[in-house]
Amino acid sequence: MPLTTLETVTVAPVGLPALLRRLYRTLATVRRIDAGARVLERRGDLLGYRSVSGREAVQVGSAAALDPARDLAFPAARDLGVAVTTGADASLALQSRLARAADGSPVTHAVAWALGAKLDRTGGVALVLLGPGSSAREIDEAMTTAAVSRLPVVFVGAAGSSRVQGMPVQLVDGADALAVHDATVRALDRARRGGGPSVVEPVLAEPGAWSGRDPLLVCEQLLRETGTVDDDFFAEAADTVDTLADAVLGRVRTARA
Template structure:
């Protein structure tokens, strides 16, 4: 059946709205990341690891979650997931203050799998999203958690950009890690499959090398696509920049004073 003009207009409006949402989140993460790197240099956040270049992966994946029933489990090194999921930026960064990890508390992968087991038993339809990068937990802990998720067909979407090898043990969706809208679409697809009961699934987001920038800078790529929708102009991007600067200043003040 041929799409009507109203359907096409609605789809265009939805795409533009998603891109605006993604751009706002990514711009905030990029600005907060720059601030956190500066605070690391001053000794305030000695354990902070930059998320530069991974903003599209983290914001795009979280944007596909259903806030009413799903849950995201960011590691300490996944500022973008924490911010996209609505965590307080200063609180998300506070764990990077100490020079050694807390230890003994279990990583986010184990927590995500435990939560997913509860969601399945309670039949909430909820899914867990968790990354497999640095800070996910010890190798043994991550392997055991993935084994449990597979054996019990738990509703977990794993997210990776590190090529750690888990792709061999569960279904995989490959996606361009520089394209936030593509990551969103891949995550939405993964969530639909996981909700249908296939068990855990891995999204493997392929990141461009820095030599590919600025053409493949995730933030600039999102900006270009958003401008192409014709729904925003320079004023939108200036407002986002001002808001991100104000947020970074607030976070800097809180962390430096603590």
């Protein structure tokens, strides 16, 4: 079954610098927490941690598109970026890994919630990132249910053409948080209008080869191109990020003490 693409919508430049500043700060925070978590994992203080390095743009960009008053994200244990973006306690997100044998994506929960949102006519849309740990059968069944019932849910990740079930699929640069954000906004709007579920599929470089498309540097370049920030902004952002990350990692260390 051939993949289809959501209609192209030009994103208005109004508010773009503010959005890019938000994305950059969030990406930088996730990057800093991730680096600290890897140190804790090597010391044996954070068992089973899996780095999100290189995938920050996918998690941050998609979660930043949500309307917190109506929508709900269903992150897996590995989705640190979703926790940070939505304002959840990142230290709890890190510690939750210790109690899980696998970090599957809660696709069935997302689809069930989307059914409730449709029946209640809330205008809410479920967002779920497809990640390791979810079986092909689980994803197939969830997507089939969502497609048949035209449920308001957006799947983010490499679903595979055999699992699409006729849903629109938008391929997007997985290193570009703004591109992921805009694609997710279009998918959310489509679901809100009753168009049913769709897939945002980020294209990522092979592991170890993404340094040429570092999500943080990509966002920095886009932000600098707006002409609204200078080096002082990035210096201030680095200081703020360090403070936030130290607080999160400190809570993890205290909980493990």
